[in-house]
Amino acid sequence: LLIVCWILLFVLCSVIYALRIYYRESLRHCVKRAIRQSAIDVHFQPIVPINGRGKYAMEALIRWHSPYHGNVSPPFIVEMSEKLGLIDELTWMVIRKVGFFYRAYPKQLSGISISVNVDRHSLLKQEFAGTLAHILTEYPELKGRLALEVTETSVLNAIDLPVMVSRFEHIKALGVGLSVDDFGTGYAGLDFLRRFPYDTLKLDQVFIGSLQDDQFTRQILTSMTKLAKELNMELVAEGVEREDQLEAVRALGVDRVQGYYFCRPLPEQDVIVWLEQNMIQ
Ligand code: C2E
Numbered sequence: 001l002l003i004v005c006w007i008l009l010f011v012l013c014s015v016i017y018a019l020r021i022y023y024r025e026s027l028r029h030c031v032k033r034a035i036r037q038s039a040i041d042v043h044f045q046p047i048v049p050i051n052g053r054g055k056y057a058m059e060a061l062i063r064w065h066s067p068y069h070g071n072v073s074p075p076f077i078v079e080m081s082e083k084l085g086l087i088d089e090l091t092w093m094v095i096r097k098v099g100f101f102y103r104a105y106p107k108q109l110s111g112i113s114i115s116v117n118v119d120r121h122s123l124l125k126q127e128f129a130g131t132l133a134h135i136l137t138e139y140p141e142l143k144g145r146l147a148l149e150v151t152e153t154s155v156l157n158a159i160d161l162p163v164m165v166s167r168f169e170h171i172k173a174l175g176v177g178l179s180v181d182d183f184g185t186g187y188a189g190l191d192f193l194r195r196f197p198y199d200t201l202k203l204d205q206v207f208i209g210s211l212q213d214d215q216f217t218r219q220i221l222t223s224m225t226k227l228a229k230e231l232n233m234e235l236v237a238e239g240v241e242r243e244d245q246l247e248a249v250r251a252l253g254v255d256r257v258q259g260y261y262f263c264r265p266l267p268e269q270d271v272i273v274w275l276e277q278n279m280i281q
Pocket residue numbers: 045060061062074075078091094116117118119149181182205238239240241258259260261265
């Protein structure tokens with residue numbers, strides 16, 4: 001009986017293992033098809049000037065509902081795309097959709113810049129700026145309004161910093177903005193900020209959560225804010241969910257705020273309605 005039990009257990013484990021592989025494979029296949037068919041949605045989350053007046057911006061965030069796998073998280077889609085060699089296609093797809101969005105709502109979106117997250121694997125490619133320039137001629141409405149978000153850690157971990165700096169300068173020369181995303185998680189120093197031509201620093205949301213009750217966090221954020229100001233960068237706080245957090249980042253001197261407190265990421269038409277109802281110009 002014991003042997004039979006062992007065999008059964010073994011068969012069961014093998015079946016589960018095979019199913020998991022099958023699930024992952026089918027997910028890969030679906031991600032691939034979704035990117036190829038531009039079937040991944042892009043939602044937009046407003047970035048609000050803290051004093052109500054001033055420049056509004058938005059961040060483009062991918063959303064994908066698979067008929068077989070349900071909602072698939074953005075980081076997972078990004079990871080899959082990297083493994084499938086489709087990460088560039090994903091980036092270009094999102095940027096084109098942003099261009100299309102500007103084209104569809106020229107009046108409502110005039111003066112609003114939109115940022116797109118870019119994976120470091122894409123940035124490191126030599127042809128990155130060239131392709132970007134090509135898309136800007138395809139969608140001239142992106143000029144002066146598109147910004148790219150690059151995480152702090154992805155730049156810190158880059159092997160060839162001078163190459164990265166020249167890539168960034170090339171991108172800036174095209175009139176495209178650059179933001180440091182998830183700032184504070186990678187412990188970048190002054191040198192990092194001085195060498196790269198960034199316009200915006202986005203404080204990671206992990207800090208916002210502990211800003212009020214942790215004096216150490218407050219001290220770090222205060223010196224980061226000073227640094228950003230000295231280097232003429234805009235400071236954005238990510239992940240502000242409550243009024244008290246808004247007040248805390250206001251005290252810090254943040255310029256703009258992004259978070260559920262104001263608005264969740266929304267589909268195109270809904271975010272247009274949000275802007276019409278909430279934007280003070
Ligand atoms: P991220 O760039 O740091 O984006 C901010 C994330 O915080 C988004 O998660 C957003 O929905 C979420 N968020 C905004 N406000 C709040 C808040 O008040 N509270 C909380 N708890 N969360 C808030 P999302 O959309 O799930 O995206 C996760 C990450 O996936 C992004 O982090 C980004 O790194 C990556 N990602 C999303 N879209 C793209 C894309 O098109 N390309 C690439 N390469 N990465 C993307």
